[in-house]
Amino acid sequence: MKYESQRVAMPYFIFALILFAGQIVFGLILGLQYVVGDFLFPEIPFNVARMVHTNLLIVWLLFGFMGATYYMVPEEAQTELHSPLLAWILFWVFAAAGTLTILGYLFVDYATLADVTLNKLLPTMGREFLEQPTITKIGIAVVVVAFLYNVGMTALKGRKTVVNIVLMTGLIGLAVLWLFSFYNPSNLATDKYFWWFVVHLWVEGVWELIMGAILAYVLIKLTGVDREVIEKWLYVIIAMALITGIIGTGHHFFWIGPPEYWLWLGSVFSALEPLPFFMMVVFAFNMINRRRRNHPNKAALLWAMGTTVMAFLGAGVWGFLHTLAPVNYYTHGSQITAAHGHMAFYGAYVMIVLTIISYAVPIMRGRPYGNSNTAQIVEMWGFWLMTISMVFITLFLTGAGVLQVWLQRIPESGDAMSFMAGQDQIAIFYWLRFVAGAFFMAGLVVYFGSFFIKGQASPAEEVRGPATADA
């Protein structure tokens, strides 16, 4: 850590991990409700638990991105953060607003929550992932704008690296697209169309810029490969992400009202969306092969490799599986969608945040070469337990989805099984998914445990290899 103000990333990372744990607890509740339908009913109905599960994910990833930004921008710009105090104030505002919103979901009936937060003045609630009260949405916008001001001033006053430029571009895009969450026309078809401007253009657009920037930064630090090479890769990756991902939004427009040309545009462009993720895999492994140093923080290196592979599998391969319109006609809104959603979010965004945490937190704790060997081994156990569990969650949900499509979607009306009858038939997959979820939770506990192991890696463990001919 070269600049004292980078340390403000710490509370962001800690709070992100706390919310992550909450997300998984509610994931387990949901998984059980799929098979024991009245579990916790009426205290925590499914819709409430789901809202908590998904909103915690979104909020903790935002905390993770902000922490990453506060850590990276000063070091890249080679200057102290514009205002560490503002960063601290924003942390408490965002943490309080986030906590209050989640408590509101849990302890106040949703219709009452809409009422007391004056949703009728500017109705934005009750849409998937955008369930937050309007006042919370305004709060998020204010926090993000002040955050952008703070890191923007920092980036502008110092060295302008490609990592900083791409990161800032992604964050500004995130903020601008968030404005669409305030647009909720009374025409459902229009509402759905612009809803995707937030949801798709975040996760299959600007968030990929943020992911790419964090990955590039960590690879620069861990491999010592020349910045020029890494920056070139970063540009190509984000170019592919936006070239495929923007028109790729069309794969959400198949069955919600827009005209038929989207069937073609959405299919063709979203079929190319795995490309940027594939390039991230090639990028990470290539840079590691060409490394000029063996950084002793091997756990961080594992996360960096893991996130590219899992993002490619989850977002790329599992996305492609059901993205072509003739396939999606049968799979749209089935458990196959859920399978893809789980692995894509885990692989791309959960793991990139855990990558930067794995790299930066030991440094902020005064362990510049990483945690002790024991701590790293425990962290890697957490990595494998969570990652393998997520692979199984995805496989079981895919099994459930294929059967659901077979029973409920493919037969003609009259022969097809009803939704609930079909759900009973595939219960075994939901049970297995729940077991995999419990293993994920165990992995998370192990991962958390690694933070409590003392000691640090020694500089002597850093072996500088000979630079390769082309490096």
Add this chain to the structure above:
Amino acid sequence: MAERFTKSMARNIYLGGSAFFVLLFLALTFDTQLRAMPERDNRDQLTEQVVRGKHLWENNNCVGCHSLMGEGAYFAPELANVFDRRGGGDTEVFKAYMNAWMNAMPTNIPGRRQMPNFNLSDEDIEALAAFLEWTSKIDDNNWPPNIEG
């Protein structure tokens, strides 16, 4: 990557490519929203009652369990075609069905998935029925494949 492929070339592909596709996306959005959608989304039938139904749909977080045109949660049945599935495409039949259904919740059958009772008035339930009927008439390229949703 070959040395001849420079960083500034990569940056230009990024800037040029994304600018082009942002503009294309905006053009397609204008075409979709201004030319195509009025023909497809049944907006001339968008009454006050339908709008009220949409707000009820949102304020009770229905999408937290159900899907609507395939979007939402996958815990409970698809509702964009429930007007056809449960109402047989008849407004009065569907209203009666909705009223009976909403008031029968929750079933409290042990172990089964439960839908809360949202304590809606008869007018609310009619508005919700009107919203779901209106939704069923959006031209969505003939999705879902069959009546079961």
